[in-house]
Amino acid sequence: MNGIRSIFTRNFNWCSRKSNNNSSFSGRLKRNVRNIIIVGIIGVGTYHGYRKYHRYQWINAVNDLNENLGRKPRLIVLGTGWGSVSLLKHIDTSKYEVICISPRNYFLMTPLLPSVSVGTIETRTVIESIRSLIGPHIQFLEANCFNVDINSKTISCKTNNESNQSTFNLNYDILIVGIGSENNTFNTPGVEQYAHFLKEIPDARRIRAKISDAFEFAMIPTQTIEEKKRLLQFIIVGGG
DSSP states (O other): OHHHHHHHHHHHHHHHHHHHHHHHHHHHHHHHHHHHHHHHHHHHHHHHHHHHHHHHHHHHHHHHHHHTTTSSOEEEEEOOSHHHHHHHHHSOTTTOEEEEEESOOEEEOGGGHHHHHTTSSOGGGGEEEHHHHHOTTSEEEEEEEEEEETTTTEEEEEESOSSSOOEEEEEOSEEEEOOOOOOOOTTOTTHHHHOOOOSSHHHHHHHHHHHHHHHHHHTSTTOOHHHHHHHTOOOOOOOO
């Protein structure tokens, strides 16, 4: 009788332990699910909060720039080309409050554009972030300047964001215009309609696509020798 009682006792204790383990596992699972839900809610809220902060951060920056006018002479540089970048890299920011404004937030190595056109190098090789070049002591704003009022020493700009375009004004003491120049056609008829310019990255990409299409079209077996020669004939105007 005592042997039967001990067997019953051991089985009962084993069942109790299994029941407690199941309850413990169920509790841990509920806690983990609850924690995941809380973390997910916090993450979504943080993401949307960051987007709103990032969206309006530039507005506060522009307001701060106007409020700080008068502490140091404000020098505004328009453009991120060779001349502008050379000036920005050597200017003494302890004497001037420097702001760079351009719709292009990178510096372009224009001598390498022909290599991009023929596929020798990739696009990312010929550009460098303007912020990494000018350093942290110069403020950069990605925008288009569409008006300069020399009487009040004020420029009007429009943000370069197509989905959220806004305008703002900035006062200046010194204004440097280094936006480059337009392509000169010398009034040659048909140039703008039939020729490709090579000045910016989109130009290089268009030329590369045209060259690739010409080679692919010339590879078609039904093409005649004369047509292949016509397709693979390229004319380069200018020796810059």
